[in-house]
Amino acid sequence: xxxxxxxxxxxxxxxxxxxxxxxxxxxxxxxxxxxxxxxxxxxxxxxxxxxxxxxxxxxxxxxxxxxxxxxxxxxxxxxxxxxxxxxxxxxxxxxxxxxxxxxxxxxxxxxxxxxxxxxxxxxxxxxxxxxxxxxxxxxxxxxxxxxxxxxxxxxxxxxxxxxxxxxxxxxxxxxxxxxxxxxxxxxxxxxxxxxxxxxxxxxxxxxxxxxxxxxxxxxxxxxxxxxxxxxxxxxxxxxxxxxxxxxxxxxxxxxxxxxxxxxxxxxxxxxxxxxxxx
Numbered sequence: 001x002x003x004x005x006x007x008x009x010x011x012x013x014x015x016x017x018x019x020x021x022x023x024x025x026x027x028x029x030x031x032x033x034x035x036x037x038x039x040x041x042x043x044x045x046x047x048x049x050x051x052x053x054x055x056x057x058x059x060x061x062x063x064x065x066x067x068x069x070x071x072x073x074x075x076x077x078x079x080x081x082x083x084x085x086x087x088x089x090x091x092x093x094x095x096x097x098x099x100x101x102x103x104x105x106x107x108x109x110x111x112x113x114x115x116x117x118x119x120x121x122x123x124x125x126x127x128x129x130x131x132x133x134x135x136x137x138x139x140x141x142x143x144x145x146x147x148x149x150x151x152x153x154x155x156x157x158x159x160x161x162x163x164x165x166x167x168x169x170x171x172x173x174x175x176x177x178x179x180x181x182x183x184x185x186x187x188x189x190x191x192x193x194x195x196x197x198x199x200x201x202x203x204x205x206x207x208x209x210x211x212x213x214x215x216x217x218x219x220x221x222x223x224x225x226x227x228x229x230x231x232x233x234x235x236x237x238x239x240x241x242x243x244x245x246x247x248x249x250x251x252x253x254x255x256x257x258x259x260x261x262x263x264x265x266x267x268x269x270x271x272x273x274x275x276x277x278x
C-alpha cells in the first residue's frame with residue numbers, strides 16, 4: 001500500500017493554479033455542462049426503467065372507440081351468483097340490428113313529438129343532441145331510446161339536457177337501453193319502458209385510454225361512481241340502482257326486470273300506460 005506524502009497546503013495551491021488557467025465564464029460553463037450530463041444520465045436510467053416496466057416504446061395500439069370492440073353490442077345476461085345460470089335476458093325481443101346499434105347515435109324526429117335516439121353514444125353525442133334541441137326542441141315531447149350505451153360523460157350530459165327541457169323518456173318494445181343509456185332514461189320527467197324492451201347495466205370501463213396505476217384507477221372509479229350516484233339522486237332515481245352495474249363485468253349485462261325498474265324509480269307509471277310513439 002503506497003502512502004501519499006504530499007503536503008496538504010501545497011496540494012491546494014496546485015489545485016488553485018489549475019483552475020486559474022480557465023476564465024471564469026469558461027469554468028461556469030464547464031460546471032453547468034457537467035451537471036447537465038449528470039442529470040441526463042439519471043433521466044436515462046429512469047427512462048430505461050419505464051421502458052422495462054411498461055414497454056414505453058412498444059407499438060401504439062389501434063384506437064379504440066367508445067363502443068369498445070372487446071364488449072359485445074348486446075352482451076349476455078350475467079350469471080346468477082352461485083348458480084351458473086343466466087339471469088333475466090330479454091334480448092330475444094330486440095328488433096334493431098347490431099350494425100345499426102354500433103353506429104354513432106343519430107336522431108330522428110317522428111310523429112307526436114317523439115325524438116328517436118338510435119345507436120352508440122359516441123364522444124360528442126351530447127353536443128349533437130344539444131344542437132338537435134336548439135333546432136327542433138319546440139317539437140320534442142319524448143326521447144325514445146334504442147342504444148347499447150357508450151360514452152359515460154355524454155350519457156350524463158344528455159340526461160341533464162333531457163331533464164332541463166322537461167322531456168319524457170321511453171324504451172319502446174323491441175328497443176334496448178344498456179350500459180350508460182339507462183342514465184339518459186333516468187333524465188326523463190316521465191320514464192316509460194315497454195314490456196318487451198331490454199334495459200341493462202354493467203361496469204363502466206376506460207375504453208381506449210392510457211393505462212394508469214392501480215391507485216389512480218381506484219380513485220377515478222370511486223369519483224365516477226360518486227358522480228353517477230349524485231346524478232341519479234338529482235333525477236329522482238334510487239342510486240342503489242347502480243349497485244347492479246358495479247358488480248356486473250363489462251362483457252355481460254344485468255338486465256332489469258319491470259319490478260326492479262319500478263322499485264328504483266327508473267320507470268314511472270303503470271303497466272297499462274301507453275308508450276308514446278309505439
